[in-house]
Amino acid sequence: NTSVFGDSIKVFVRVRPLTQGTGLTTDGDQNLCLTVTSPNTIRLLSKPEPRTFTYDHVADMNTSQDSVFSSVAKNIVESCMNGYNGTIFAYGQTGSGKTFTMLGPSELDNFTDELRGVIPRSFEYLFFLINREAERSGQSKSFLCKCSFIEIYNEQIYDLLDTASASLFLRENIKKGVFVEGAVEKFVNSAAEAYQVLSMGWRNRRVASTSMNRESSRSHAVFTMTLESKESINEVVNIRMSQLNLVDLAGSERQKDTHTEGSRLKEASSINRSLMCLGQVIMALVDVSNGKNRHICYRDSKLTFLLRDSLGGNAKTYIIANVHPGSKCFGETLSTLQFAQRAKLIKNKAVINEDTQGNVR
């Protein structure tokens, strides 16, 4: 595909190995509910007919961390160097391997391990490219890299790098775009430093144990790396900014609040008996396709607003959908696979308000 913008959202499905002795309810589940039939198709053994899903890439249980990185993140990191914004999302049920894919084994602090995930590998690669570029250009090109790490929990934003701070607000500025007001930004000079910032924040995330799962992430975590390159050619200074967002979404079974749900009903909250979401129901009724111009009083979820730019437009996005192959997870796996298929359709469209009358006079 020669288009520069072509296919800005790609989907990678990864099947984790069966669990053993992890305390998950899926332990000992030896019955599989799916098979990987080719590098881009997966067959779900649903009844009465098995169903086949197609994605940009499907990785089976034996796929190495390095090959996940090569297919998903390599390109995105490279385009960040070229001034594009890039985002990698990890999506899936709790226990399906999101954290392993993104970070690596949780007890691991040494990021040279073979099992390290997409995030440490992206850091390494990014700094490899930065150093190479800086060297090649002599003195003319310099880079500045800073990180922030926030968490979205119950539609509130918290700074993972400054746990003492109260919840933060999203704001917009004509020059900076959408930003989290007051979020700490740390300058980093190497992959190791970036990794340090990441692990510091990671420990502050909200996790919870339920009888279903040993550890379930209740929040969306967004690690943002802002890359600024400065190039001076003949006294003209050229500044380019780009962002790399690494997003670990809350377990998909928890995501009643984002646009990820299928036809789940919004419930009346039993505490204050409020029908708060009625507006969202109506919102779904309001059709945009007939070209009418309408306003919806309900703001985007914080996550979609923050990453608005990553869903279409001039950004590159990869969604890693993690699934557990066990038959006990059939329901969640099906819904993850369906989400991943819908994700390809997400686009941030700009409707050009074009005059159709009187074009030709």
Place this chain on the structure above:
Amino acid sequence: MASVNSDEWRAVCDKFTNAQNLTEVESRNDPENDPFRSKYKARELLREIYCSLKSFEAGEGEEESGGESGEQRPTEQPVDGQREDGQGISGDSPAGMRAAKLGAVEYYLGVNHVDTEELSAGQEHLMNCMKLLDRCRVSSENVSLFIHVRNQLGILWAGRDETEMAQGFLETAESNYQRYMKEDGSPPIDMTEYFTSEENLLTHQERTKRFELAYTHTMYYLAQVYQNLGETERAATYCHSTLQRQLQLNQFNPMEWALNAATLSQYYITKGRYMEGRHCLSAATVISGLAGEVPSEAAAQESETESERREHLRQKRAEIARCWIKYCLNLLQDSKKLLEDNIGELDTDRQDELKRARRREEEEEEKGRKSALLFGSEDTFDSIASLEEKVLCLFPLDFTEARSVFLVGQNYVTQAKEYFQMDGYVTDHIEILQDHSSLFRALAFFEEDLERRCKMHKRRVDMLEPICNDLNSQYYLLIRRQLMFELAETYSEMMDLKLTLANRQADTQSLDNHTIKKFNSLCSASAKYFQMFLDSLCSPEGKFPEILEEEVLRPALVARFRVARLHSRLISSVPPVQLENLNRSLENYKYVVQYCEAHPEAAAAAETELELSKEMVGLLPLKINRLKARMAANN
């Protein structure tokens, strides 16, 4: 059953109260790393209650009629359609009461499991409840439980994408309610009362309130089910009745209600139903007023609660104002569509015809108004009606009417901008400006004086141009593209108006220098913004894409075509400049033709433009050659 006053029974009641308290109050304070602690505790209590109830039964040695013992029959998937409730034990008999009590515990256990993410277990308990109730006739003792359990099952099945299943449960709940209200209608017992002592029974008023609320939830869930099934009209009706019931029962938060009504207005607007849309908006404005005064800035600085309240009220009111803007805008635009002829000018025959039709319909209007769904309580009805009178809901048919709608819209623009300021709310602020610009554009259609029409377009340029140039092109790419396109079109519109005016004044084709200069500058400005739009499609390296993405395909082809036309229209008496303009023009026409040749599927996106481009690609070289020949001859 243990007697109502026995100690065992009292212990059961205490456990129940405790479980309710754990579920509804304590659970809110559970730590984040152990979020279901209280719910798990409540679950244990409910299980104990269940065992006690069972043992009371056994103690009294009554026959069980099967089906509710420990081992369940294999559960066939039941669909809760319209079922006859005729047979079975009566609800208020001892057997019926026992079934209802056991059913209620199963219900609470079911909800508890669903809340703690154990859906299948939850489903099993809820189905057990259904089975217990199956044997009873609907009565004031159990009707509330009938409805609650079906609401829950509806939610559960909808969550699994089994919408029809959910629909069955909810529709049965709806018909249960309606039948009960028709046949009995006395305030029914609330399920919590099964486990309360005599002296703590609820008042009739409280019973009614709780029951009506459960049914309101049924309406609310059905609205969603119909929406998921694609039955939007029906879904909207259920949204409407949910809102109306909230008002009647006095069970609402004013601001929340107002926002919901305002959102519903947008549904009606997109369906072209302005009378309903206006009614929802007027109700939204009136009810939002019940949320109280906006705290002053000074008060907000004093306390954090006041500051939050101020923020909240201002934002929501601004949102409602934006819904009003859309109302005015769509009304003007729809009316423009009705009135314009094939070149986009006012069709006066059509105007007269519509005016006559309106006079005929005016008498009908009163009747239509009464049959429409209305909101309001005794207190608010008049205020809503008087707010409605301030703006038309019929299509404006001439400048005076259009202007009155425009002014209302513009007033809401000012209100909305007070909150959604550029600093902090860039996207919202620009959207409001775009609407303001569109309001002007629609109004200009009704303006007969071309000079004044031109000034309206100038206002649009003035509000959009500075922003378009200031916005960060990376983060606001999509908005900027919209702005560039709109600016290009506005300049082009102004250019045409100037030319028409000049031709009118100077009977001949000869234009004075001043007019030519004006014309050329508008023409170049238009071309500049089309070109900026095209440049925005380029990669960071400045390369134009070889394949245009679907959503920019038409705009890109149209922009190329328009650039071509604009260059051929530039007026110059200097041959080399003329040549350059014609070459630019040809190059852009060629692009359109060649792109559509290489990608035949694109042809449909810009049919007219393609046809004319082909023609021009044939004609322009002749013109260019003639010009070249003339230039050579003169040299």
